[in-house]
Amino acid sequence: MARSEPIRAVRGVRDILPADRALWRAAEQAAVSTARRFGYEEIVTPIIEQAELIDRVGEETDTVAKELYRFEDRGGRKVALRPEATAGVVRAYFEGGLNQRPQPSRLYLLGPMFRYDRPQKGRYRQFFQFNIEAIGSSSPALDAEVIELASEWLVESGLKDVLLDVNSIGDAKCRPAYLERLKEYYRPLKSQLHGECQARLERNPLRLLDCKVDICQPFKAAAPRITDHLCDECSAHWAAVLRLLDAASIEYRLNPYLVRGLDYYTRTVFEIIPAGASGQQDSLGGGGRYDGLAAAEGWPATPGVGFAGGLDRVTELMAAGGEEIVPSPPAEVVILPDPNLDIAAADVARICRTVRTVSVDYEPKSLRAKMRSANKIGARWVVLLSAEDSARQVAQLKEMAGGEQTEVAWADLPGRLA
Ligand code: HAM
DSSP states (O other): OOOOSOOOOOTTOOOOOHHHHHHHHHHHHHHHHHHHHTTOEEOOOOSEEEHHHHHHTTTTSHHHHTTOOEEEOTTSOEEEEOSOSHHHHHHHHHHTTGGGSSSSEEEEEEEEEEOOOOOBTTBOSEEEEEEEEEESOOOHHHHHHHHHHHHHHHHHTTOOOEEEEEEEOOOTTTHHHHHHHHHHHHGGGGGGSOHHHHHHHHHOGGGGGGOOOGGGGGGTTTSOOGGGSOOHHHHHHHHHHHHHHHHTTOOOEEOTTOOOSSTTOEEEEEEEEETTOOSGGGOOEEEEEOTTHHHHTTSOOOOEEEEEEEHHHHHHHHHHTTOOOOOOOSOSEEEEEOTTOHHHHHHHHHHHTTTSOEEEOOSSOOHHHHHHHHHHHTOSEEEEEOHHHHHTTEEEEEETTTOOEEEEEGGGHHHHHO
16 A cells, blocks of 8 residues: 555544643533532443444434444454444443332433544534433433433533423324324325435334425424324323423423434433524434333333433534633643753652643753743743752752742752642
């Protein structure tokens, strides 16, 4: 292979560079502290899962049918890179015996997900999510809790101008009859729908409702609404969720066209978008109830509800909103040794590291050049080290701001830097 071109990152994935990490860390820390305040515990599940786990939860969805990174490993096992975390968290809940503990299990997870979609701004093939899952209860109070937690996370990340869309899409008892009505409504209109919607009509008619293509829009308004066709249990559950949201003063929009892109949802579904947004890749996060998921995976039927927020989009919006987090310098103290003093410089760094972040400039360049580098990275102090000073176990401590320089014994450095 020709070796002329430098190797670049895989299409659709990106690096998060140190300058951007401060903002990411703020969003992650807001996620962790919000989740902890609500009594959620951290869980980490593998990035690879058996492909079948993912297939079982949504063969009809784009995420699984078209966007899944699936491959055979060297042992011939069919595996997939997780496109989302909920299926894996539910699997781990049973395999790890969390179902034996007091219920529900409140869990959160931060990590990368993978979807082979066409990359564009806000849509990546590797992206990061903050997930929360409450597994083992069908109480509508948990639907409201998850929504409140998600909203609080965004507020804590500095995003106040967001909209919450909510809907209920029924369950295995009432949805089939509704889907028949929906198909009946759309069949005479089939030839007027765009190609993908024509295919969806018989296979996954619910998705007709959240189609964003212009020519399909005029037919939505008169389509039957699922919230008018819920069974008594789903209807009571839905009313309770809305009552709880009202009581918590959480503003929402009832959106009868919100159905979500994954197959496993039952009853409550919701999505959070920035105010003024329209595109699908604008959604900051979404979730809902998935009472049939555990059984679809082959585990005992167990209800659950959860949410996932996209960190890529949240941090992009934080930055666009002027949220600026000045990253702390990589090192507060930089040791600048003269040539051939690597051992002494490492010693002095070790001493200073007891109180400050410290790096050593080992490069063979002039003191002026070293000072310039230390200044550029934002160091507060430099420690100049000559052979003569080193022999006496002293060094010159210089404060970058004032320019003041004093001789300090190595042992006294921590005291002077504290
Ligand atoms: P989702 O709506 O597929 O839900 O994804 C949640 C969020 O992840 C989206 O709102 C978006 O912010 C972000 N996201 C999704 N795909 C991409 C992408 N290609 N690039 C950047 N960000 C992306 C779920 O994943 C469900 N598991 C949520 C859930 C948890 N439901 C119940 N529990």
